[in-house]
Amino acid sequence: MFLFELIAAALISIIAGIDRTAGPQIMLSRPLVAAPLTGLVLGNGMIGLEVGVLLELIWLAWVPAGASIPPDDTQIAVGATFLSVVFTEYWKADPTAMAVFAVLISCPLGRIGVFFDRLARGYNDRGNSRLLRSVKNGVLEEVEGVHLLGLLYFGLSSVLSFLVIVLAGTVILLNFYPLVEKLLLMGSNFLKTAFPLIGAATIIGTIRLGHTVTLFLVSFMSTLLLLWYF
Amino acid sequence: MCRCLLLQASWNFGRLQNIGFLFAMAPALRWLYQDDDLEMAFARHLEKFNTHPYMAGPILGVSLELEEKRRAGEEDLVDVENFKTMTMAPYGAMGDAFFWGGMRPLAAVIALFFALYGSLLAPLVFVLVFNVPHFWCRLVWFWKGYRQGLGMVRTIQGWGFPDLAIRIKETTVILLGGMCAYLVFLLTGEEGMPMVYGLLAAPLICAGVFMVRKGCSSLALLISVALMVFLSVGL
Numbered sequence: 091m092f093l094f095e096l097i098a099a100a101l102i103s104i105i106a107g108i109d110r111t112a113g114p115q116i117m118l119s120r121p122l123v124a125a126p127l128t129g130l131v132l133g134n135g136m137i138g139l140e141v142g143v144l145l146e147l148i149w150l151a152w153v154p155a156g157a158s159i160p161p162d163d164t165q166i167a168v169g170a171t172f173l174s175v176v177f178t179e180y181w182k183a184d185p186t187a188m189a190v191f192a193v194l195i196s197c198p199l200g201r202i203g204v205f206f207d208r209l210a211r212g213y214n215d216r217g218n219s220r221l222l223r224s225v226k227n228g229v230l231e232e233v234e235g236v237h238l239l240g241l242l243y244f245g246l247s248s249v250l251s252f253l254v255i256v257l258a259g260t261v262i263l264l265n266f267y268p269l270v271e272k273l274l275l276m277g278s279n280f281l282k283t284a285f286p287l288i289g290a291a292t293i294i295g296t297i298r299l300g301h302t303v304t305l306f307l308v309s310f311m312s313t314l315l316l317l318w319y320f
Numbered sequence: 321m322c323r324c325l326l327l328q329a330s331w332n333f334g335r336l337q338n339i340g341f342l343f344a345m346a347p348a349l350r351w352l353y354q355d356d357d358l359e360m361a362f363a364r365h366l367e368k369f370n371t372h373p374y375m376a377g378p379i380l381g382v383s384l385e386l387e388e389k390r391r392a393g394e395e396d397l398v399d400v401e402n403f404k405t406m407t408m409a410p411y412g413a414m415g416d417a418f419f420w421g422g423m424r425p426l427a428a429v430i431a432l433f434f435a436l437y438g439s440l441l442a443p444l445v446f447v448l449v450f451n452v453p454h455f456w457c458r459l460v461w462f463w464k465g466y467r468q469g470l471g472m473v474r475t476i477q478g479w480g481f482p483d484l485a486i487r488i489k490e491t492t493v494i495l496l497g498g499m500c501a502y503l504v505f506l507l508t509g510e511e512g513m514p515m516v517y518g519l520l521a522a523p524l525i526c527a528g529v530f531m532v533r534k535g536c537s538s539l540a541l542l543i544s545v546a547l548m549v550f551l552s553v554g555l
Contacts, residue, residue: 107511114325115373117424117450122431123443135440142442143435153420157333161539182349196541214332218339221519225362228429229399233362237343240330276553283507284545286432288538290523293425295532297489305490309497310522318504318515 092176096256098131100261106164107248111154111238112241113208119170121145121167126169136265137178138171140189144282145170147289148197151296161249162203169255170196177243177263186266187274195262213243321462323347323416324380327373334369341380341404345501348384352391361387370402372415378472381417389469407473414481422488423450429495436502440447491493500525 098109102124110119117123122142129138147168152160152316170192178188217236294302336536342365349361371379386400398406431446465472504518528541 109465112326112329112332115328116454117427117447119445120424122427122435123426126440126443128438136438139435139440139442141437145434146432146435148542150425150428151421153416157336166444194542197542211331211333214330214339215334217330218332218334220338222366223361224334224553227361227364230358232360233339233342233346237326237339240339244329248328270550273550273554277549279507279510280553281546283503283541284549286503287500287521287525288528288541288545290500291528291541292532292538293496294493295422295529297493299486299489299493302489303526305493306500307496307522307526309494310364310501310525312517313498313501314505314518315516317501318518 097131099128102128103168103252104245104249108245110164114245119164121163124164125167125171127166132175134175137174137185137189143169144193144285147286159204159207161200164198165203165251166196169252186210187278190278191274195259196255199258202252202254206250210243210247214240228230327376338366338369341369342366348410374419374458375415377462378465381462382472385466391446417485418481422485425492426488428490454469475535531553
């Protein structure tokens with residue numbers, strides 16, 4: 091059963107990972123899409139939705155311009171959802187506490203995604219050199235093959251990132267979750283709120299417009315007061 | 321056009337999106353040219369190319385039109401190599417500001433409102449809000465680029481993307497304020513705290529904004545806040 095779930099999540103990690111850079115970029119790679127999708131396939135869409143809410147805003151402001159590679163929030167989302175669903179079921183644990191802990195341990199592990207992404211692009215470099223030589227020698231049929239091989243490289247990089255997150259995350263969960271479970275149960279509501287607020291702060295901090303903070307504060311205060319009043 | 325959807329499949333550090341651009345152009349080039357001419361056309365389009373993936377559509381359309389003119393022996397103001405070189409950077413900047421900096425956060429925040437209500441429609445909302453304008457831009461601009469040729473530059477300029485991006489970012493910030501207020505309202509309700517404590521979130525978020533502008537990473541903020549929460553509830 092675990093193996094089936096792992097394979098299913100790995101397939102989603104590949105599809106979402108390819109959409110992130112190599113594919114049409116239709117936002118399947120976003121945590122708010124990839125995580126609930128993973129959760130639905132694994133039988134618990136709501137945990138996936140929670141993971142997606144926690145992660146969506148954190149690196150949203152990081153623009154993938156040029157050679158800049160953001161942390162792989164796609165694989166963090168898929169990996170954290172997998173860990174949350176499996177271990178919530180296994181330990182009959184509180185789903186929110188488990189989702190928060192899975193996200194907390196997956197975020198630093200997600201840095202490995204940048205490493206594997208660079209590797210994929212490096213292999214594409216070799217393809218580029220080979221194609222340039224081929225075209226120079228009059229061999230013009232390799233274009234499609236070299237280009238589509240890039241999909242394989244990016245797919246492999248995605249699934250490897252996912253596996254690292256899941257394997258390391260499993261070891262950390264098995265050893266540390268029982269120790270921090272009480273703290274998580276007491277603090278999960280605060281952390282569940284803090285993550286999107288940190289994401290909001292990151293987005294506002296990145297948007298360099300003259301009156302961003304003022305706009306945010308006016309909207310925040312007026313909405314809070316309206317909710318309080320009504 | 322369908323091939324353009326996979327523009328970045330072979331993204332490489334050397335020449336970035338060059339192979340993807342040639343992959344998209346290849347069927348047309350094979351139809352237009354043969355033998356040495358085809359070889360030269362392929363080599364032409366293997367030069368360094370980098371732009372926003374959604375803005376590659378108009379560049380592809382215009383390039384196709386320019387290649388047709390070249391094949392027919394007609395000359396235009398600018399040849400295809402120079403056109404690509406001149407437009408890829410500014411279109412990349414426009415696309416980054418509008419799509420990554422504007423539309424994506426807007427779609428995310430709108431979808432988050434659904435997610436906070438516990439609706440599994442949130443991912444669908446995200447995908448729809450973002451992709452309807454995305455695909456419209458990709459398809460229509462490719463077609464217009466092919467039909468209008470170099471006139472497409474004026475068309476895109478007329479759209480005023482930088483201003484549109486600013487308006488969208490402002491809208492996103494306002495929605496973020498509302499979303500954060502709702503989150504804080506939920507928290508105070510769940511924890512049984514007086515609502516006035518919710519007002520403390522505003523200076524805390526501003527502190528986060530300040531730290532981000534000083535170069536603090538999101539991950540460092542996350543870990544710090546998590547440790548503070550654990551310490552407070554532990555004590």
